[in-house]
Amino acid sequence: xxxxxxxxxxxxxxxxxxxxxxxxxxxxxxxxxxxxxxxxxxxxxxxxxxxxxxxxxxxxxxxxxxxxxxxxxxxxxxxxxxxxxxxxxxx
Amino acid sequence: xxxxxxxxxxxxxxxxxxxxxxxxxxxxxxxxxxxxxxxxxxxxxxxxxxxxxxxxxxxxxxxxxxxxxxxxxxxxxxxxxxxxxxxxxxxxxxxxxxxxxxxxxxxxxxxxxxxxxxxxxxxxxxxxxxxxxxxxxxxxxxxxxxxxxxxxxxxxxxxxxxxxxxxxxxxxxxxxxxxxxxxxxxxxxxxxxxxxxxxxxxxxxxxxxxxxxxxxxxxxxxxxxxxxxxxxxxxxxxxxxxxxxxxxxxxxxxxxxxxxxxxxxxxxxxxxxxxxxxxxxxxxxxxxxxxxxxxxxxxxxxxxxxxxxxxxxxxxxxxxxxxxxxxxxxxxxxxxxxxxxxxxxxxxxxxxxxxxxxxxxxxxxxxxxxxxxxxxxxxxxxxxxxxxxxx
Numbered sequence: 001x002x003x004x005x006x007x008x009x010x011x012x013x014x015x016x017x018x019x020x021x022x023x024x025x026x027x028x029x030x031x032x033x034x035x036x037x038x039x040x041x042x043x044x045x046x047x048x049x050x051x052x053x054x055x056x057x058x059x060x061x062x063x064x065x066x067x068x069x070x071x072x073x074x075x076x077x078x079x080x081x082x083x084x085x086x087x088x089x090x091x
Numbered sequence: 092x093x094x095x096x097x098x099x100x101x102x103x104x105x106x107x108x109x110x111x112x113x114x115x116x117x118x119x120x121x122x123x124x125x126x127x128x129x130x131x132x133x134x135x136x137x138x139x140x141x142x143x144x145x146x147x148x149x150x151x152x153x154x155x156x157x158x159x160x161x162x163x164x165x166x167x168x169x170x171x172x173x174x175x176x177x178x179x180x181x182x183x184x185x186x187x188x189x190x191x192x193x194x195x196x197x198x199x200x201x202x203x204x205x206x207x208x209x210x211x212x213x214x215x216x217x218x219x220x221x222x223x224x225x226x227x228x229x230x231x232x233x234x235x236x237x238x239x240x241x242x243x244x245x246x247x248x249x250x251x252x253x254x255x256x257x258x259x260x261x262x263x264x265x266x267x268x269x270x271x272x273x274x275x276x277x278x279x280x281x282x283x284x285x286x287x288x289x290x291x292x293x294x295x296x297x298x299x300x301x302x303x304x305x306x307x308x309x310x311x312x313x314x315x316x317x318x319x320x321x322x323x324x325x326x327x328x329x330x331x332x333x334x335x336x337x338x339x340x341x342x343x344x345x346x347x348x349x350x351x352x353x354x355x356x357x358x359x360x361x362x363x364x365x366x367x368x369x370x371x372x373x374x375x376x377x378x379x380x381x382x383x384x385x386x387x388x389x390x391x392x393x394x395x396x397x398x399x400x401x402x403x404x405x406x407x408x409x410x411x412x413x414x415x416x417x418x419x420x421x422x423x424x425x426x427x428x429x430x431x432x433x434x435x436x437x438x439x440x441x442x443x444x445x446x447x448x449x450x451x452x453x454x455x456x457x458x459x460x461x462x463x464x465x466x467x468x469x470x471x472x473x474x475x476x477x478x479x480x481x482x
Contacts (some may be wrong), residue, residue, distance in 0.1 A: 008363075008366055009364045009365050009366050009438070010363050010399070019439070044117075055384060055385040056385075056387060056388040056392075057388075058384070063446045064445075064446050065122065065446070065447065066452065067450070085434070087340070087383075087386075087387065087393075088363035088366070089340045089342075089343050089361055089393065090338055090361055090363045091248050091250045091335075091336040091337050091338040091362065
């Protein structure tokens with residue numbers, strides 16, 4: 001039972017170039033724990049020292065921002081896509 | 092048997108329905124009104140909301156304005172003769188609910204019913220914008236609206252270039268451009284406003300030359316300066332829509348916070364390497380930039396395009412989407428991107444739409460009565476985006 005995490009190009013150096021990573025289903029928090037185990041630097045980008053998502057990265061399950069769902073407790077089910085959306089400023 | 096013009100008109104009037112001006116006037120909003128006179132007649136005044144569809148092209152383009160054969164269509168000309176013949180033709184084409192305005196526009200005016208003064212499109216403009224005015228959602232009235240509109244482009248770079256070119260081509264009457272940079276050879280891989288001859292020239296001057304050559308209708312207002320807390324409100328106040336094509340976080344936050352003060356919509360685009368994001372921030376109606384990203388990343392986690400690169404074509408795609416969103420806002424048509432973030436991945440060739448919501452705890456827009464204090468541009472990074480409110 002896995003869900004898919006989409007890695008933006010700006011963070012792919014932290015996932016050995018992978019654009020998608022499979023994670024176990026359950027909750028967003030446990031999925032990020034799994035990611036952090038495999039890619040520690042990616043984990044640091046997503047969560048602050050307080051363990052909360054950083055304010056310059058948004059995390060979406062399907063189309064919705066987890067801040068407006070249940071945060072890290074948001075359910076992540078089979079086949080769902082978790083999108084990491086970092087703030088980018090280039091123009 | 093041969094028939095005179097009058098015979099033809101009389102015969103047509105017996106076969107079609109005529110509607111009196113006073114009966115049509117209260118229902119203008121519910122009916123598709125086609126003015127079948129020639130453009131020079133239309134220029135002297137027309138019924139509000141009517142589409143100019145000269146008799147000579149009526150049959151070929153009526154389907155653009157009346158997509159449903161059952162929808163109610165009223166045609167008018169000067170006195171109701173040409174429109175009677177035209178209504179007869181539309182009936183033959185299958186339009187079942189078509190009528191001709193009895194007495195035409197002359198009787199309409201004689202009865203003191205409202206009409207609007209001539210549109211300001213010149214013959215040259217009518218030719219230039221004909222592919223726009225053919226669109227019922229734009230029409231002559233929409234084109235006039237674009238010509239009267241004022242849009243500010245923050246940045247004359249990768250995103251600002253295509254956005255400015257398309258907005259100028261579209262006939263947006265006033266384009267303001269703020270950028271303090273000069274054209275560099277490394278810009279030309281994506282910044283299509285500029286060219287080799289302009290290297291070293293201020294970007295805003297180069298932009299003015301390019302845009303004026305493309306469309307002399309457009310007045311280009313240049314600001315060869317850095318956007319700052321000191322000038323942002325005065326500059327933004329002059330415009331209807333702000334197109335944010337900046338290249339750094341401090342500018343993005345300044346644009347956002349100033350737009351909240353003035354309640355100006357911001358069409359936001361940003362790019363990084365192969366990926367772009369576009370959305371619209373509609374102050375207090377939808378989320379703002381700080382609802383989405385309350386704080387900028389620390390500088391060490393925010394490499395710029397100069398450091399990380401960007402595929403040139405990507406800025407063309409994202410900047411063009413910003414242009415289309417801007418035109419939609421100006422014309423008040425379609426579904427805008429407020430509340431939605433469109434992401435584009437050039438490598439995967441995928442567009443995705445994410446829902447973005449207004450944050451009730453947003454440090455900038457949660458309290459409508461107290462917009463955020465403008466953070467001084469050059470030191471925003473040091474403040475890490477913390478927001479103070481105007482008392």
